[in-house]
Amino acid sequence: MGEIEPSPRRFVAPRSSYTSSDDPPDQEDRGIFGWSELALVLRRHAISLACALLVIAQLIIKGLFLGHFFFRQQDYQYFGTALKSGFGWAYLTAEGAGHLSPGAAAAAWLLARIGLYDWLPAAALLLVLSAAASLAAWRLLRTLLGNRPAIVIPLALYLFAPLAFPGDGWWLVAIRTLPVQLAIFMTLTAHVRYAASRRFWHAIAAAAWLAFGLVFSAKAALIPLLLYAVTAGFLARGPLRQAGRQAAVRLWRGWVLYLAVAAAYLGVLAAAGLRLAPASWQSAGVFIGDALRLSILPGILGGPWRWYPAPDRSYAYAAPPSALAWACVVIVLLIVAGSVLVRRRAWRAWVILAGWITLADLLPALLGLGSAPAALLALDTQYVADAAAVLAIAVGLAFWPVSPARRLIGAGAAAGPDQPAGEPGQPARQWREFYPRALRPVAAVAVGVIAGSSLWSVHTYVADTSSVVQRVYIGNAKAALAQAPAGTQVVNEPVPSAVMSGLFGRAADAEAVLGPLAAGPKKIIWVTARPTGTIDKLLIFGPDGRLYRAIVAGGRSLSFPAGQGCLRPGVSTLTVSFAAPTPAWSAVLRVGYLASKAEAGQPVTIGYGSQQLTVPVRAGLHSVYLSVHGSASAVVISGVSGFGFCAGDAEAGLLTPDTAEPPGSGYPR
Numbered sequence: 001m002g003e004i005e006p007s008p009r010r011f012v013a014p015r016s017s018y019t020s021s022d023d024p025p026d027q028e029d030r031g032i033f034g035w036s037e038l039a040l041v042l043r044r045h046a047i048s049l050a051c052a053l054l055v056i057a058q059l060i061i062k063g064l065f066l067g068h069f070f071f072r073q074q075d076y077q078y079f080g081t082a083l084k085s086g087f088g089w090a091y092l093t094a095e096g097a098g099h100l101s102p103g104a105a106a107a108a109w110l111l112a113r114i115g116l117y118d119w120l121p122a123a124a125l126l127l128v129l130s131a132a133a134s135l136a137a138w139r140l141l142r143t144l145l146g147n148r149p150a151i152v153i154p155l156a157l158y159l160f161a162p163l164a165f166p167g168d169g170w171w172l173v174a175i176r177t178l179p180v181q182l183a184i185f186m187t188l189t190a191h192v193r194y195a196a197s198r199r200f201w202h203a204i205a206a207a208a209w210l211a212f213g214l215v216f217s218a219k220a221a222l223i224p225l226l227l228y229a230v231t232a233g234f235l236a237r238g239p240l241r242q243a244g245r246q247a248a249v250r251l252w253r254g255w256v257l258y259l260a261v262a263a264a265y266l267g268v269l270a271a272a273g274l275r276l277a278p279a280s281w282q283s284a285g286v287f288i289g290d291a292l293r294l295s296i297l298p299g300i301l302g303g304p305w306r307w308y309p310a311p312d313r314s315y316a317y318a319a320p321p322s323a324l325a326w327a328c329v330v331i332v333l334l335i336v337a338g339s340v341l342v343r344r345r346a347w348r349a350w351v352i353l354a355g356w357i358t359l360a361d362l363l364p365a366l367l368g369l370g371s372a373p374a375a376l377l378a379l380d381t382q383y384v385a386d387a388a389a390v391l392a393i394a395v396g397l398a399f400w401p402v403s404p405a406r407r408l409i410g411a412g413a414a415a416g417p418d419q420p421a422g423e424p425g426q427p428a429r430q431w432r433e434f435y436p437r438a439l440r441p442v443a444a445v446a447v448g449v450i451a452g453s454s455l456w457s458v459h460t461y462v463a464d465t466s467s468v469v470q471r472v473y474i475g476n477a478k479a480a481l482a483q484a485p486a487g488t489q490v491v492n493e494p495v496p497s498a499v500m501s502g503l504f505g506r507a508a509d510a511e512a513v514l515g516p517l518a519a520g521p522k523k524i525i526w527v528t529a530r531p532t533g534t535i536d537k538l539l540i541f542g543p544d545g546r547l548y549r550a551i552v553a554g555g556r557s558l559s560f561p562a563g564q565g566c567l568r569p570g571v572s573t574l575t576v577s578f579a580a581p582t583p584a585w586s587a588v589l590r591v592g593y594l595a596s597k598a599e600a601g602q603p604v605t606i607g608y609g610s611q612q613l614t615v616p617v618r619a620g621l622h623s624v625y626l627s628v629h630g631s632a633s634a635v636v637i638s639g640v641s642g643f644g645f646c647a648g649d650a651e652a653g654l655l656t657p658d659t660a661e662p663p664g665s666g667y668p669r
Helices: 035-044 046-067 074-084 102-114 119-145 149-159 171-197 200-216 218-235 240-250 252-272 281-300 322-342 346-367 387-399 427-432 439-464 468-483 502-508
Strands: 307-309 316-318 488-492 524-528 539-541 547-556 573-577 588-595 603-608 611-616 620-627 634-638 645-657
Touching: 035 046, 046 119, 046 149, 046 439, 074 102, 074 171, 074 502, 102 119, 102 171, 102 200, 119 149, 119 171, 119 387, 149 387, 149 439, 171 200, 171 218, 171 387, 200 218, 200 252, 218 240, 218 252, 218 346, 218 387, 240 252, 281 316, 281 322, 281 346, 281 387, 307 439, 322 346, 346 387, 488 547, 539 645, 547 588, 573 645, 588 603, 588 634, 603 620, 611 620, 634 645
Parallel strands: 488 524, 488 539
Antiparallel strands: 307 316, 539 547, 547 645, 573 634, 588 620, 588 645, 603 611, 603 634
């Protein structure tokens, strides 16, 4: 695993193969540059080809994976806010779902105007970020460890890590996580070059990538700590304390620059006033223990293999079999112990990984946990999705030596800034260090098992989840709002919980989620779910996103005897009796009536128990709605004198869509 891929060379035909007129060789001459030469080229570039094929395979899998999903939950709130906001500092630095992410806000602002709730451009953006992060991981491993076959292993661990896939299928999570992974790889690559050459422009590049990561997530503020840990642990020589001091002193300008960028971001973060809800000690213990045993450690080995779907089935939580979870704990401990026994510095890599998981993943989750169910959130891999990037780095550093060309020049070294820097007098030994050849089959089998487990975990995740409900609902709602006439009155009730949970309050109402899809502010008139007054042709969204006629489900009135349903001289009160007392949970009363033009404008009073509503009469056939509570046996109508006012049916209960109406009577038609 220590071989180095040789640099590419140009194949030039000998001069004797050309004619005196310098004409190119004919077809027969070209035959000497055939399959054997191609095979030689492939052998020379086997490592690069293997890495490129892994990246391509991951992008194909990721593309198919993203095609399975759609927007969910907070995504709609985020895009709705983006559509109605101007592109300014106040919008970019506003708190969104408990996070400060100007980059995600900018992406949502742009995508909302390209096509609101259009998954194709949103998924394409995630795929581009995933491709950039994958290529950056390859570049970092090649820069840090050299172009040796061994880099295929940590690269594959990152590309197919099941920990990252669930978050990648949730737009709002992925748009914050993928840029951080990209920033980790690019920042460390630039910093490694800076440490080896001490050319400050590399530090500037690292700081720029650090700023890029911070624009998307506060987790990137810990990247300078990661850079220092890698520098002191693997790029500098000598005991750890001496190496740490050397790294701090010799690269002090870079550290000042990195910390200045991080401090500026933390200042913006403090000004935004993010609200934290720290977990109790008991919840913290449950969260950390379950996250390590059921999510993180199985994820390192390709787990969790089995998932627990959310109620809306658009997301799932890690749920590995208990026996496999405990087996993963043992296996990971054995891997760590074995690596430390073979390479004394390996423990530093595992400390780096553990430190990142603790500070960047577990601690922020604990600070925002509050009263949320710790046992469930511990199974949510979105919190540790970025750990896949640090895992690849830690595995590479734990099992293989850093390229001498990337070592920090020690005190007293007379070499130039770009000279390789192994141990004094032993650069070759440091460069050629690798594990015994007998262990290569073991490593190949282990990597194959982990890769297969990872693909199986991704497959089972796709099988256990579905975004059909969300995709169909939003598609139908978009078509319904486009077809509905201007001025259509629609009930503003919460959308199905599969689209957005009622836990988000008013943000889950149809006006908030679907209102931005309307062509203009006056296209739809939103009516409260407990309406009051005369409202005709009231529509309501059904569970499939179509617009249906709104009806009141609950208690229904009896029909009037012939000729007794109208007010007339001597009969100033009508009693509309229900077949049975209406349900106690009744919230809406609807009464239909027919009035002549002579009665138009006169007040009529509708009484339901102790609740009354007086409205002016309109000529024609109309409906009066009254917000009520509790049960009643009848509705009392009074106030109109003369002929020309007749009461119709009455219902008390809850507004619901009339899904039994004939096809084509709703929207979309």
